[in-house]
Amino acid sequence: MRADRTVRLGPTRTQVLEHLRTLDVAAPLDEIASAVGIHQNTARFHLDALAGAGLVIRDTEHREVPGRPKVLFRAAGLTRDTSYQNLAQVMVRHLAARLPDGPERALEAGQAWGESLRQELVAEDPSREPLDRLVDGMASLGYEPQLVGDADPVLDLLPCPYGPLASDDPEIVCQMHLGLMRGVLGPDQPWEVTSVEPWVQPTTCRVTLRRRVPLDEGRVPTDA
Numbered sequence: 001m002r003a004d005r006t007v008r009l010g011p012t013r014t015q016v017l018e019h020l021r022t023l024d025v026a027a028p029l030d031e032i033a034s035a036v037g038i039h040q041n042t043a044r045f046h047l048d049a050l051a052g053a054g055l056v057i058r059d060t061e062h063r064e065v066p067g068r069p070k071v072l073f074r075a076a077g078l079t080r081d082t083s084y085q086n087l088a089q090v091m092v093r094h095l096a097a098r099l100p101d102g103p104e105r106a107l108e109a110g111q112a113w114g115e116s117l118r119q120e121l122v123a124e125d126p127s128r129e130p131l132d133r134l135v136d137g138m139a140s141l142g143y144e145p146q147l148v149g150d151a152d153p154v155l156d157l158l159p160c161p162y163g164p165l166a167s168d169d170p171e172i173v174c175q176m177h178l179g180l181m182r183g184v185l186g187p188d189q190p191w192e193v194t195s196v197e198p199w200v201q202p203t204t205c206r207v208t209l210r211r212r213v214p215l216d217e218g219r220v221p222t223d224a
Contacts, residue, residue, distance in 0.1 A: 012038065013046045017055055017075060026059045026072035047073050054159045054203040076159050103175045110176035114183020121184070130189040131209075137184040155181075155207035156200075170198050174205075181207060 015036050020027065027035075033043035050056035057076045061069040114137070121133050128136070131147060138145040138157060146156045174196045181193040190211050200206045 012036075012042070013050060016043065016046045017050055020056060020073060020075040023074070026057075026074035028061070028070045028072055032073060103171050106172045106176040107179040110179025110181075111183040112179075113176075114180040115186070116183075117180070118184050118186050130185050130191050134181060134184050134191075138181070153209050155209060157205045157207060158201075159203040160198075160205060174198055177205075 016032065016038075019032065019035050029040055029043055029047065032047070033040040036043065038046075047056055051058055051073070055076055056073050059072040059074060061072055117137050117140070118133070121128065121137055131153065134155065135145045135147055138155070143157045144159070146158070148154050148156060178193060178196045181196075185191055185193060191209050192212055193207055194210050195208045197206045197208070
């Protein structure tokens with residue numbers, strides 16, 4: 001899999017974003033700079049770039065006393081406990097650095113994760129259509145998924161909550177997500193995920209879907 005080098009995050013920018021993803025609330029510039037150990041001007045430079053890429057959101061401090069409200073910053077697109085982020089970070093770096101078959105292991109791990117998530121989603125609503133289940137599953141992980149098209153649909157994922165990890169190890173992260181989405185869809189339904197293309201736009205990854213060929217259509221007649 002390929003990644004556009006123009007959207008990769010450097011080490012300091014990655015550190016800024018990962019710090020924001022550990023917080024439960026938006027933080028002001030001075031606190032972010034202090035936590036990361038950089039000058040406020042440097043922090044502002046990286047925060048502006050992350051906001052421009054859609055990875056960070058600016059908020060305005062709510063004040064009930066006189067004074068100019070501060071600008072606050074928070075990571076975009078996170079809806080679940082950040083412990084998932086920490087777990088994924090450890091696993092991705094272990095797979096990428098230590099195992100020659102890391103991508104295959106990542107695919108298997110992602111599929112197991114997706115199967116577990118599918119069980120939760122089916123329990124919530126057994127009548128949910130497979131593609132709707134996939135969209136809901138990815139939304140629960142912090143994405144803003146957009147299903148585009150009817151006959152030949154694609155699923156756009158934005159922004160990636162695992163962007164810093166994907167910048168370092170795109171193959172591992174994308175294979176994990178490929179397995180995850182295959183697990184969420186599950187067997188015995190008409191769709192399958194064929195590929196994940198990272199960064200078709202600066203904050204968007206694209207998932208290719210195709211309709212499964214029914215067994216009867218794919219079988220060669222015995223008298224042929």
